[in-house]
Amino acid sequence: MTNELIRLESVSKHFPIKKTLGRVTETLKAVDDVSFTIKKGETLGLVGESGSGKTTLGRTILQLEHATGGKIFFDGIDITNLNAKDKREIQQRMQIIFQDPYASLNPKRTAIEQVIEPLSLHYDKQEAHQRALEMLNKVGIEGDAIHKYPREFSGGQRQRIGIARAVVMNPDFILCDEPISALDVSIQAQIINLLVELQASLGLTYLFISHDLSMVRYISDRIAVMYLGKLVELGPTDKLFEQPQHAYTKKLLSAIPVADPALASQAFNQTSPALSNTNISNEGYWTEVSPEHFVLKEDI
Ligand SMILES: Nc1ncnc2c1ncn2[C@@H]1O[C@H](COP(=O)(O)OP(=O)(O)OP(=O)(O)O)[C@@H](O)[C@H]1O
Ligand SMILES: [Mg+2]
Numbered sequence: 001m002t003n004e005l006i007r008l009e010s011v012s013k014h015f016p017i018k019k020t021l022g023r024v025t026e027t028l029k030a031v032d033d034v035s036f037t038i039k040k041g042e043t044l045g046l047v048g049e050s051g052s053g054k055t056t057l058g059r060t061i062l063q064l065e066h067a068t069g070g071k072i073f074f075d076g077i078d079i080t081n082l083n084a085k086d087k088r089e090i091q092q093r094m095q096i097i098f099q100d101p102y103a104s105l106n107p108k109r110t111a112i113e114q115v116i117e118p119l120s121l122h123y124d125k126q127e128a129h130q131r132a133l134e135m136l137n138k139v140g141i142e143g144d145a146i147h148k149y150p151r152e153f154s155g156g157q158r159q160r161i162g163i164a165r166a167v168v169m170n171p172d173f174i175l176c177d178e179p180i181s182a183l184d185v186s187i188q189a190q191i192i193n194l195l196v197e198l199q200a201s202l203g204l205t206y207l208f209i210s211h212d213l214s215m216v217r218y219i220s221d222r223i224a225v226m227y228l229g230k231l232v233e234l235g236p237t238d239k240l241f242e243q244p245q246h247a248y249t250k251k252l253l254s255a256i257p258v259a260d261p262a263l264a265s266q267a268f269n270q271t272s273p274a275l276s277n278t279n280i281s282n283e284g285y286w287t288e289v290s291p292e293h294f295v296l297k298e299d300i
Helices: 054-061 084-092 111-119 125-138 143-147 155-167 185-202 213-219 237-242 247-254 261-269
Strands: 004-020 023-039 043-047 069-074 094-097 173-177 205-209 222-227 230-236 285-290 293-297
Touching: 004 054, 004 205, 023 054, 023 069, 023 205, 023 230, 043 054, 043 213, 054 173, 054 205, 084 094, 094 155, 111 125, 111 143, 111 155, 125 155, 155 185, 185 205, 185 213, 205 213, 213 237, 222 237, 222 247, 230 237, 230 247
Parallel strands: 043 205, 043 222, 094 173, 173 205
Antiparallel strands: 004 023, 004 069, 222 230, 230 293, 285 293
């Protein structure tokens, strides 16, 4: 028995960006040689400035992008090169919650129809309806509201529908890609609490991407830091905040004026030239500095 749900071994995703005479002459290393595990039932936070490769890494785990290098294991199964049928099966166990629920919902479908849709392939009409209804109630969409269209809901309610759609398939793993950054600050905490409740009651495992470091600190058991496609630090949440090791992590954390978390997330949301234009290296060797706290140490 292992308590590991996902294992990445030297995973890379390089995009071809320039071709000369039909041959790829330049690639962008969106994700480069990333290794880590995600434990069953935990929340792993994933942070790093805009363009550091967080979404690409998440999409590669979900098999929405094909890794150009390395291996990905899901519940002990190597899922890196599955055939289409096996891939569909595995993908049902991995869902995604997007930043912008409006874009991910079908404007022509009511709340209940959105949630029935993924179920309809697997259950008869009545069962699918019943499951969708229960799920919507669980996320707080009740009564006549289940027959409303996306445009009739607030941003927070739309995100609740997006969450219901992801969770109703009874997945093991959910990629939460900035699930609250498009929402009013006043309702962000409600959505976070809903995610926490669902995780506890359904035993879900989350990879939680966010620019909001105070939220990441609140929700994550461990945190992974990405910089220019590389993983530079990984550790238990408190350790990482209290004793950051990598120069990039230190810079990231020092960008937060501690007294005002709202301002802090605002500041971090903008790609700060101070962060990008550093001569911080993302090369080195992976070292365990204390139990479960790893850092990419520069070669001397
Ligand atoms: N399909 C693609 N083709 C080419 N380049 C891509 C593709 N998808 C992403 N990239 C590039 O890969 C890099 C990483 O992008 P990614 O979206 O993963 O970053 P991110 O950390 O999620 O950023 P953000 O915080 O802004 O969401 C960026 O330079 C991006 O332009
Ligand atoms: Mg992203």
